[in-house]
Amino acid sequence: MIILPAIDLKDEKCVRxxxxxxxxxxxxSEDPIAMxxxxxxxxAKYLHMVDLDGAKEGSQKNFDIIKKVREAINIPIQVGGGIxxxxxxxxxxxxxxxxVILGTVAVENPxxxxxxxxxxxxxxxxSVDAKNGRVATRGWLEDSGVNAINxxxxxxxxxxxxxxxxxxxxxxxxxxxxxxxxxxxxxxNIDIIASGGVSxxxxxxxxxxxxxxxxxxxxxxxxxxxDLEEVIKMAGDSND
Numbered sequence: 001m002i003i004l005p006a007i008d009l010k011d012e013k014c015v016r017x018x019x020x021x022x023x024x025x026x027x028x029s030e031d032p033i034a035m036x037x038x039x040x041x042x043x044a045k046y047l048h049m050v051d052l053d054g055a056k057e058g059s060q061k062n063f064d065i066i067k068k069v070r071e072a073i074n075i076p077i078q079v080g081g082g083i084x085x086x087x088x089x090x091x092x093x094x095x096x097x098x099x100v101i102l103g104t105v106a107v108e109n110p111x112x113x114x115x116x117x118x119x120x121x122x123x124x125x126x127s128v129d130a131k132n133g134r135v136a137t138r139g140w141l142e143d144s145g146v147n148a149i150n151x152x153x154x155x156x157x158x159x160x161x162x163x164x165x166x167x168x169x170x171x172x173x174x175x176x177x178x179x180x181x182x183x184x185x186x187x188x189n190i191d192i193i194a195s196g197g198v199s200x201x202x203x204x205x206x207x208x209x210x211x212x213x214x215x216x217x218x219x220x221x222x223x224x225x226x227d228l229e230e231v232i233k234m235a236g237d238s239n240d
Contacts, residue, residue: 001208001235004048004078004193005039005228006218007032007069009062015052016219028222036069042228046098047077048164048193048216054082055103063091070096080127080164089116093123101164103127104137106155107146114158125162126155127195136168149184156188163188164216166195177203182210204231 007014014029029035036047049069053061066079079092080101089100099122106113106126116124129136130148148165155163165185167178177197185192191213198204199220207215215235220226 002046002214003232003235004046004214004216005044005221006048006216007035008050008052009065010052012062012065032065033068033072036073040073040075043232045075047075049079051081067095099123099125101125101127107135107137117158122161126160127164129166129168131168152188156190160190162191164193164195176200179206182212186210186212199225204234
């Protein structure tokens with residue numbers, strides 16, 4: 001299982017939100033570039049980045065920081081947040097981003113999503129952010145009314161390779177992740193990346209047993225509840 005440390009960007013800083021609440025922002029670092037380099041030095045094999053300003057506003061406010069991070073490290077990067085047209089997808093891929101994560105547009109425009117998967121293949125990932133069993137969009141601020149599990153089935157049918165699934169109720173709360181949910185999701189023929197509440201060694205151990213492709217760790221690393229080097233070793237050294 002691959003461990004993906006997370007850098008969530010707001011106003012060009014590393015932050016974490018509680019349950020996706022933009023009014024509950026905690027700044028962990030003023031220097032995302034140094035943070036990314038430290039993650040690579042500790043053995044991370046993939047970096048997860050989200051432009052929170054982009055997710056909320058539909059812009060790419062933190063593009064310059066993403067560019068500097070890409071230039072500073074050698075490991076693959078996946079980036080999400082406010083990516084809602086092909087121009088932005090291409091801009092990030094041309095920058096050297098390895099996977100572009102689509103969220104809101106994947107729900108609101110399935111025809112566009114299919115076209116992007118057909119064109120860019122495994123370079124396209126989708127983030128499903130669920131609250132009360134339904135997909136949240138536009139920076140987790142809106143309820144799409146779409147059943148999350150049914151939506152994952154639709155993504156499987158489209159041939160999606162990689163899915164990031166977040167249980168918003170668990171995100172940033174340091175109370176553990178939704179293991180039963182990931183047992184259900186791992187039945188789909190998609191590489192599942194668990195996100196939201198992965199904050200204990202127990203979570204890593206259980207996700208490893210379930211067999212998910214990856215797990216995103218954020219606040220637990222910044223707060224010192226998990227040691228990145230240790231959980232990478234727990235999960236195994238390969239990102240295959």
